[in-house]
Amino acid sequence: MEKMKIKMLYADIKSDIEVIENELEQALNSSSHLLNDASVHLLQAGGKRIRPVFTLLSAKFGDYNIDRMKNIAVPLELIHMGSLVHDDVIDNSDMRRGRETVKAQWNNRVAMYTGNFIFARALQYVTSIENPRAHQILAKTMVELVNGEVIQIEDKFRLDQSLKDYFRRIKRKTALLIESSCELGAVVSGADEKTARHLKRYGYFVGMSFQIVDDILDFTATDKQLGKPAGSDLMNGNVTLPILLMKDDPQLAPYLTKVAVAGLTEEERQNMLALVRNSEAIKEATHISNLYLKKALKEIEALPKHPMKKKLRDIALFMGKRKS
Amino acid sequence: MEKMKIKMLYADIKSDIEVIENELEQALNSSSHLLNDASVHLLQAGGKRIRPVFTLLSAKFGDYNIDRMKNIAVPLELIHMGSLVHDDVIDNSDMRRGRETVKAQWNNRVAMYTGNFIFARALQYVTSIENPRAHQILAKTMVELVNGEVIQIEDKFRLDQSLKDYFRRIKRKTALLIESSCELGAVVSGADEKTARHLKRYGYFVGMSFQIVDDILDFTATDKQLGKPAGSDLMNGNVTLPILLMKDDPQLAPYLTKVAVAGLTEEERQNMLALVRNSEAIKEATHISNLYLKKALKEIEALPKHPMKKKLRDIALFMGKRKS
Numbered sequence: 001m002e003k004m005k006i007k008m009l010y011a012d013i014k015s016d017i018e019v020i021e022n023e024l025e026q027a028l029n030s031s032s033h034l035l036n037d038a039s040v041h042l043l044q045a046g047g048k049r050i051r052p053v054f055t056l057l058s059a060k061f062g063d064y065n066i067d068r069m070k071n072i073a074v075p076l077e078l079i080h081m082g083s084l085v086h087d088d089v090i091d092n093s094d095m096r097r098g099r100e101t102v103k104a105q106w107n108n109r110v111a112m113y114t115g116n117f118i119f120a121r122a123l124q125y126v127t128s129i130e131n132p133r134a135h136q137i138l139a140k141t142m143v144e145l146v147n148g149e150v151i152q153i154e155d156k157f158r159l160d161q162s163l164k165d166y167f168r169r170i171k172r173k174t175a176l177l178i179e180s181s182c183e184l185g186a187v188v189s190g191a192d193e194k195t196a197r198h199l200k201r202y203g204y205f206v207g208m209s210f211q212i213v214d215d216i217l218d219f220t221a222t223d224k225q226l227g228k229p230a231g232s233d234l235m236n237g238n239v240t241l242p243i244l245l246m247k248d249d250p251q252l253a254p255y256l257t258k259v260a261v262a263g264l265t266e267e268e269r270q271n272m273l274a275l276v277r278n279s280e281a282i283k284e285a286t287h288i289s290n291l292y293l294k295k296a297l298k299e300i301e302a303l304p305k306h307p308m309k310k311k312l313r314d315i316a317l318f319m320g321k322r323k324s
Numbered sequence: 325m326e327k328m329k330i331k332m333l334y335a336d337i338k339s340d341i342e343v344i345e346n347e348l349e350q351a352l353n354s355s356s357h358l359l360n361d362a363s364v365h366l367l368q369a370g371g372k373r374i375r376p377v378f379t380l381l382s383a384k385f386g387d388y389n390i391d392r393m394k395n396i397a398v399p400l401e402l403i404h405m406g407s408l409v410h411d412d413v414i415d416n417s418d419m420r421r422g423r424e425t426v427k428a429q430w431n432n433r434v435a436m437y438t439g440n441f442i443f444a445r446a447l448q449y450v451t452s453i454e455n456p457r458a459h460q461i462l463a464k465t466m467v468e469l470v471n472g473e474v475i476q477i478e479d480k481f482r483l484d485q486s487l488k489d490y491f492r493r494i495k496r497k498t499a500l501l502i503e504s505s506c507e508l509g510a511v512v513s514g515a516d517e518k519t520a521r522h523l524k525r526y527g528y529f530v531g532m533s534f535q536i537v538d539d540i541l542d543f544t545a546t547d548k549q550l551g552k553p554a555g556s557d558l559m560n561g562n563v564t565l566p567i568l569l570m571k572d573d574p575q576l577a578p579y580l581t582k583v584a585v586a587g588l589t590e591e592e593r594q595n596m597l598a599l600v601r602n603s604e605a606i607k608e609a610t611h612i613s614n615l616y617l618k619k620a621l622k623e624i625e626a627l628p629k630h631p632m633k634k635k636l637r638d639i640a641l642f643m644g645k646r647k648s
Contacts, residue, residue: 030471030474031471031475032471032474032475032478033478034474034477034478035471035474086436086437086440089432089433089436108413108432109413109477110474110477112410112413112436113410113470113473113474113477114474115440116410116439116443116470116473117467117470117471117474119440119443120463120466120467120469120470121467123447123462123463123466123467124460124463124464124466124467126459126463127456127459127460127463128456130456132451132452132454135450135451135459136448136451138447139444139447139448139450139451140448142444142447142448143441143444143445143447143448145444146437146440146441146444147354147355147356147359147441149437149440150354150356150358150359150434150437150438150441151355151356153358153433153434153437154356154357154358
């Protein structure tokens with residue numbers, strides 16, 4: 001992530017993002033040393049806080065009040081953080097964003113409960129929101145999110161899956177939480193129905209584009225940029241868009257067979273990466289991501305005139321065009 | 325569990341418990357085959373549904389309506405079920421109630437997400453409850469529950485822990501959810517403050533007594549009665565009341581040392597069990613459990629005259645005196 005660039009994008013809500021950051025710190029406080037250590041570790045790892053940003057920007061279309069909005073922005077980020085901690089267990093990941101994961105620094109069990117603790121804290125924040133619809137949206141999002149994680153297990157190493165399977169999976173894994181971040185910003189701030197609907201759809205399309213870019217970067221970025229080995233997705237059995245678009249390539253076939261049964265050697269990983277990077281699949285996947293991005297921008301056009309429209313546009317473009 | 329006896333205790337709310345059972349089945353329905361299989365597995369394993377029973381009986385002190393009460397009774401049981409699935413991961417348990425656990429039949433990852441899915445479903449039920457206090461109680465309970473699970477990891481194989489550490493742990497692990505089941509029954513049904521407070525305290529004391537009995541039975545019951553090897557707690561590093569009360573026994577010392585470093589052989593397990601079963605510690609632990617039971621019964625006395633008081637008394641006695 002180009003940190004400078006993203007800071008500029010956040011400039012309007014800088015002090016409010018700091019409020020969120022402080023709240024996150026407080027939220028992760030517990031009477032257990034182990035949980036505190038794991039939480040500090042997570043907070044220091046940082047993150048783009050993109051979900052709170054979407055919530056706050058969306059809330060600007062309604063009656064904006066940071067003290068109210070933090071009670072929905074914080075749990076959205078917590079749910080994201082908790083699911084990352086659990087994902088590292090399932091993906092057996094030792095590194096994330098260039099740091100050791102909770103499961104690597106401690107173990108799977110600590111990671112499981114750290115995730116649970118973060119989810120429970122998220123829940124605690126939400127209790128102070130009186131809007132029943134907000135609760136329903138959030139609860140449904142959590143159910144679908146977890147459902148998506150299980151589907152990800154079911155689809156692991158499955159090369160017979162369709163593009164539809166892939167889109168269904170990334171919708172649940174990523175797009176839904178970003179969609180809800182936007183929708184909840186609108187709903188909790190009392191923005192009108194039509195605005196809330198467009199913001200929700202904007203979030204969905206941005207989320208889809210964002211995840212596809214993520215899945216492309218997993219092949220095209222360097223180990224250093226990713227903070228973990230490039231090609232990790234495939235090596236963990238997560239069959240993503242670039243692979244689905246070139247799975248019949250006879251040159252790739254031996255790697256796809258071997259990755260599922262014995263894993264790849266370092267040399268094989270490099271060869272596989274070179275193959276994917278030079279394939280048409282990367283261009284095609286980028287094209288598909290851009291289609292989602294365009295749909296997102298179209299939703300912004302449909303929103304009422306507002307200074308934040310440009311911000312939403314800039315962030316979508318930034319997320320959809322990023323190089324790392 | 326003496327199944328006949330417990331059925332008699334539930335007689336008054338039999339049809340309502342069936343409503344809960346059906347709702348649980350529906351709640352665990354998902355679009356993932358894996359989740360459905362794991363859920364059916366869990367439902368078939370059954371359980372005493374003791375938390376919903378406490379909720380429904382407590383609700384009888386207010387304006388009882390099963391359609392409203394199920395929205396709190398179901399999530400309470402779901403939270404319990406989800407935490408059991410996660411506990412089996414942490415305890416590395418292959419058997420529970422005489423059946424293979426989710427983590428044994430599938431694996432730790434499936435168990436983790438099955439637990440998450442169940443928690444998320446619980447949350448979805450709660451959204452239909454409009455009482456903000458109910459949300460707060462439930463969220464706080466979940467935070468403390470998970471906190472307790474982490475403390476359980478921290479305290480594993482620690483023989484230098486105090487009785488206070490143990491009581492703090494079982495409070496969070498067990499008593500709190502039973503306390504909340506009673507309190508939420510009262511709060512959601514609109515029972516008066518004083519009644520809610522006594523029911524809450526009743527639940528806490530019953531929960532403490534229940535867990536101590538559970539920890540005693542882990543040593544004194546047979547493998548068959550337990551549906552898993554007797555002594556599992558100690559073998560998993562969970563230092564419970566009987567052990568804390570006899571940890572300075574020179575005869576027990578070699579087993580305590582060995583269990584932490586290499587585990588016990590079958591012969592050593594049998595010898596350890598014989599030692600604990602014949603110790604004063606079992607009597608002392610039973611005495612402490614009975615003290616909690618008495619406190620629970622005292623809370624019932626303080627409740628307003630009501631036909632359900634006898635039921636609460638019978639269930640407390642049943643739970644506190646059970647032999648398996």
